[in-house]
Amino acid sequence: MVLTRYMLPVLAAAGAALAQCEGPINIQHQGDAEAIAECSIIEGDVLIGSSVSGTLAIDGVEEITGDLTCVNATQLTSLSANNLATIGGKFELEELQILSTLAFDSLTEVLTIQWIALPALQSLTFNRGVSTVTNILVSNTGLTSLNGLELETVGLMDINNNRYLDTVDVNNMRIVNTSISFAANSRTLEIKLPNLQQAANMTFRNVSDVQVPSLSYVNGSIGFYSNTFESISLPNLTETGQALVFQDNMGLSNISVPQIIQIGAALNINNNPDLLVIDGFPALETVVGALDFSGVFDEVNLPALSDARGGFNMQTTSSTFTCDGFDDLRDRDIVKGVYTCAGSQETPGGLGTNADSSGNNSRSAAPTTFNPDMPTYSVFGLIAFLFML
Structure with a gap:
């Protein structure tokens, strides 16, 4: 009886302590945070209420197995967790209008980062x-860099609408498993991923520089849209599983992809008004999809091209552009899809548009369209047809 009388309070206290370390845990003020300081592991979610301020x-917590969430705490200025190393779920911060300090000195692993507004x-x-994040979304923040995100492998990475973000330098990143996208950040944004070797899909919009010197394979698509850089180099890229796109890049005057051999879908180079010579694909042999160029270019060289399986469209405003070499590729059945080639176009269009027949009247650059699926007739066939009438 005596033993039972002393043990019951001890067990009760232990049970209370255990309950405090099990989520969901709601934090409405600093006292709630201090109440879990003895928990090295929180089993479940931690929810920071919208009324938290200042x-x-x-402190004290080393791991949260679930989510760490704070939404609409508009008076929160600083959030820290100096011992926290792992967040097993989502690290979600949204609509924190005056949050200026985010200090997580020990954090190395998060399943998902979602920071918005x-x-x-x-x-x-x-x-x-x-170093370890499966998915990351950073949108509409005041961040000027992503220093502190030392990612090695990432699934999905979407960085958008961060108007002051002018530097992304992630030295350790080697693999992107799903996609990486940058859009509508600072117009001076420079992206450096020096050790990135492989990616599934990549999209770059509104950036001033992209450096991916180690990138050798993209098993999806890679696209560059509305950027301000003058030159783009992908020195070690050898193959893409899907499309490679350069579109609406106002200052672009040079493209260099010297080792690429195969493009698994379309190669699109459209509306890059400073791009006068396209000669940066010396090793390109196979384009599985369409080859679609439109712009102001004077010259296009694809010396190794031996198999273009989709549609072929080449339209330019230039009066000096010649289609002779590409007519030869069509005649030798290297170009297998619908063929259009034309210079002196007022409004050069993309694949599926008709060339303006009033363009350059020289044979080499006059608009030429050929559809291999249309029936063809020999002279003798036509004569035989006439005798049948």
Whole structure:
């Protein structure tokens, strides 16, 4: 009886302590955060309420197996968790209008990062650096760089509408498993991924520089749209599984992809008004999809091309452009799809548009369209047909 009388309070206290370490845990003020400071692991989610204001420190906790979420805490200025190393679920921060400090000195692993509408957040204090993230979305923040995200492998990475973001330098990133996308950030954004070797899909919009010197294979598509750089080099890229696109890049004057051999879908080079010579594909042999060029270019060289399986469209405003070499590719059945080639076009169009027959009247650059699926007739066949009438 005596033993039972002493053990019951001990067991009750232990049960209370255990309950405090099991989620969901709701934090409405600093006292709630201090109540879980003895928990090295939180089993479940931690939810920071919208009424939290000022500074919030979640100290002592080393792992959260679920989500860490804070939404609409419009008066929160600082969020820290100095011992937290792992977030097993989503790290979600949204609509935190005056949050200016995010300090997670020990954080290295997160399943998903989702940060949206953090306009006062200019930098991250992540001293060890997050190296493992499956998915990451950073949108509409005040961040000027992504220092603190030392990613090695990422699934999906979407960085958009961060108007002050002018540097992304992720030295350790080697593989992108799903997609990586940059759009509508600072117009001066420079992206450096020096050790990235393989990616599934890549999209770059509105950036001033892209450096991916180690990239050798993209098993999906890679596209460059509305950028301001003058030159783009993909020195080690040998193959894409799907399309390769350069479109609406106003300052682009040079494209260099010297080792690419095969493009698994379309090669699109459209509306790059400073691109006068396209000669950066010396090893390209196979384009599985369409080959679609339109713009102001004077010259196109594809010396190794031996198999273009989709449609072929080449339209330019230039009066000096010649189609002779490409007519020869068509005649030798290297170009197998619908064929259009024309210079002196007022409004050069993309694949599926008709060339303007009033363009250059020289044989080499006059508009030529050929559809291999249309029936053809020999002279003798026509004569035989006439005798049948």
